[in-house]
Amino acid sequence: MKTIDLIQPCQNTACEQKWYVFDNSTKPKCPFCATSHKGRLPILNLYSSRRVGSFMPDNHRLMVYSNQSLFMWHVNRLITPNERLDDRHKKRVGYFVEHNGIWYLVNENMPDLRDVDTNVDIPQGSKVELVDGLKILLSREEGGRLVHVQMAEGV
Numbered sequence: 001m002k003t004i005d006l007i008q009p010c011q012n013t014a015c016e017q018k019w020y021v022f023d024n025s026t027k028p029k030c031p032f033c034a035t036s037h038k039g040r041l042p043i044l045n046l047y048s049s050r051r052v053g054s055f056m057p058d059n060h061r062l063m064v065y066s067n068q069s070l071f072m073w074h075v076n077r078l079i080t081p082n083e084r085l086d087d088r089h090k091k092r093v094g095y096f097v098e099h100n101g102i103w104y105l106v107n108e109n110m111p112d113l114r115d116v117d118t119n120v121d122i123p124q125g126s127k128v129e130l131v132d133g134l135k136i137l138l139s140r141e142e143g144g145r146l147v148h149v150q151m152a153e154g155v
């Protein structure tokens with residue numbers, strides 16, 4: 001799962017690989033055709049609660065691309081995407097879109113979504129602009145995650 005979440009589409013339409021795994025550098029670049037990513041690229045660093053009010057890094061990152069989905073196993077560390085996954089956890093709960101160079105997370109089914117620095121709720125059906133340093137709580141439940149947004153700058 002962690003590797004799948006680092007996958008990024010190559011912007012070179014002629015690239016034979018189409019997708020590559022982000023190498024955690026600050027300048028994303030396809031290792032197959034050497035095409036650098038153009039534009040800004042959000043990277044989500046996942047944290048989860050071990051006890052109330054305390055968040056620990058999960059050493060798990062999610063690379064964002066257009067129409068990339070957010071699932072329950074990103075929202076809560078106690079949910080694992082395997083064959084025993086409950087049907088109600090298989091549907092995406094949000095997705096990412098880019099519009100005029102600005103990246104947004106659209107909240108489809110995360111009742112607790114909230115900007116934790118401003119304490120502003122992000123209701124279902126609305127979206128939040130992804131900016132460097134933004135911290136969003138995905139779930140208040142046990143195992144619920146918090147994401148710290150980092151913006152990588154392409155060429």
Ligand SMILES: [Zn+2]
Binds near residue numbers: 018031034
């Ligand atoms: Zn490529």
